[in-house]
Amino acid sequence: MPITPTSKIWMDGQLVDWDDAKVHILTHTLHYGNGAFEGIRAYETPKGTAIFRLTEHIHRLFDSCKILAIEIPFSFDELMDATKETVRVNGLASCYIRPLVYLGYGEMGLNPLPCPVNVSIAVWPWGVYLGEESLRTGVNMMISSWQRHDPNAMPPAAKGVGHYINSQMAKVAAVNAGYDEAILLSPQGFVSECTGENLFIVKNGVVITPPTSAGALEGITQNAVHKIAKDLGIEYRTTNLLRSDLYTADEAFLSGTAAEVVPIRSVDDRIIGDRGPITTEIQAAFFKAVRGELPQFEQWNELV
Ligand code: PPE
DSSP states (O other), X not given: OOOOOOSEEEETTEEEEGGGOOOOTTOHHHHHOOEEEOOEEEEEETTEEEEETHHHHHHHHHHHHHHTTOOXXXXXXXXXHHHHHHHHHHTOSSEEXXXXXXXXXXXXXXXXXXXXXXXXXXXXXXXXXXOTTHHHHOEEEEEOSSOOOOTTTSOTTSOBTTTHHHHHHHHHHHHHTXXXXXXXXXXXXXXXXXXXXXXXXXXXXXXXXXXGXXXXXXXXHHHHHHHHHHHHTOOEEEOOOOHHHHHTOSEEEEEETTTEEEEEEEETTEEOOSOOHHHHHHHHHHHHHHTXXXXXXXXXEEEO
């Protein structure tokens, strides 16, 4: 999706003009893919622009870097403040936020330990990730022949830059075959997640999602879906799923910061159907929560 430029990007403590936010071609991450990022959204709420679950996202960024043995040269509070400041100075009522921790210029070779560690935070307006229509009509999914990471090859709990090569392989295969999105299975053959979203089925009134041990990222939106389901009195379970469970699901949907909550219309050409009642209920509550319209979830809206 094309990027709409905004005014300033935060780079290592400075707000830099959009056009000047550049790196050297020998930036380590550009060659070897080590680094970590976050995807966060800010929404317009009755009290002003609020970042959805910022605390959890910054925590995950620190966890990702700990897993990848990268030391972030800023404190948790500094990155919280920097994120809010970047949203504020760009004057956007709602936007997507992309913090990135990357290994910088000055070292080559596979030992990342001596590399300088840089941090940037960019924001831009990002519309509905899988298309406006998708929120209502749902998306058509293909189970990919590309597997999700084995936890001992690439740790799924880290939102690592290089992890996303695997997602892109699956996305390309799905798009080229005429589908909207891919679903990846774990090396053990269980359903894991989509290229940049967690996945859920609804069966006999119960919402079911795969565990992180099947290679899925522990999604912050997924966690919001869990809490929303609980609030609505809908049963929720985390358990391994087989691909056939997807084919026979009563409903299915996916969740992610960029994608938000999107119904799944079909998997491998097996029609699951139009947006179902439980998906509709959870999706509606999600959009209310991000917009600060549900008092019970107000602590999720971090005002800038
Ligand atoms: N799994 C993967 C692999 C993933 O990348 C994401 C977020 C999720 C699950 C959902 O996590 P959460 O956002 O915490 O609910 N993917 C980010 C990047 C998407 C992109 O295209 O870039 C995102 O949604 O921001």
